[in-house]
Amino acid sequence: MKTATAHAPAASPPRPLSFDDRLALAALAVDARTDTAPFDLADVIRVPADSPQPAAPSPYSSPIADLLHRARIRLETAGWCRTALHDESGAVCPIRAIRLEARGRRDLADDACIALLAAIQRDFPTAETIPSWNAQQSSPAPVLLALDNAARHAATHNQ
Template sequence: MHTTQTTSTPTPVTTIPAALSLEARLAAVEAAMTVALDEAAVAYEVRTAHIPVDPVDPVDLADVVTVPLTPTLQPPAPYASPVAALLQRAHQRLLTDGWCAGSQIREDGARCLYGAIRVEAAGDRSLEARGLEVLMDAIRADFSDVDSVPAFNDRWTDGRVPMRILGQAAALADDRSQ
């Protein structure tokens, strides 16, 4: 179905002579606004006349609104391998606490990639090192000029790309069963 849309040109506002009193000028502006609003009401009625309204079965907002009113971040099912699970937890931490550049942790709790992996490794330096190694592999797959995780993290102004790469690293570790 092809509909043509007509556009109306706005009615030019006539200039009101300054010689009139303030009350007369206000009355003239009110009259001009009333005419403009009446024209807009007619144009609205014309544009919406084709929209069917069913008085028997009105639209129920419960049928239309399908998202929760309070969004919640639910972590995905954890990976079985330890390194993949570590990277996934680090990704979830950055989603909930925030991402930052230039430091491992900010006052508000936001962390960099390295800081998130370190805190989620909970002191297990071997697990942390393996997680950073897989993350570097994922980084180098897209960015060959990066020499460390902190250098990669700090080159971005927002966390969109680092978070994407961290998610890819978790999937990579899971594929490798690490």
């Protein structure tokens, strides 16, 4: 006795996926891998207990005065370098502190250096350049004072 066997219709070859189909599948794959459960940033961000606290906001609203203020803080915290731009311990000279705090805004850094030199020359008329004056100092105190004076002057003259 012969039994009838049912034959399934021949499957057609799969059609190629369109760009939109592939994009939709990729989005689904990303969604499947992404955990959307909320998390607490305190569990993710850890700050060492001995890390310095964030600096207080600048008391100056003018860009040059603010930059000079930040440069002063950097020089005070990183250390003062007298005869070079910086040293291996991270200490910096006033110009380097200004350039680092300017974060690539060269015109602003140049204007801040001009304001600093003017402040230095008000107290030390024979000073020709910031580096030559900086090299003559025996401690960071006059450098910090010059940055303070330059920032105050820039703030009062809206620089």
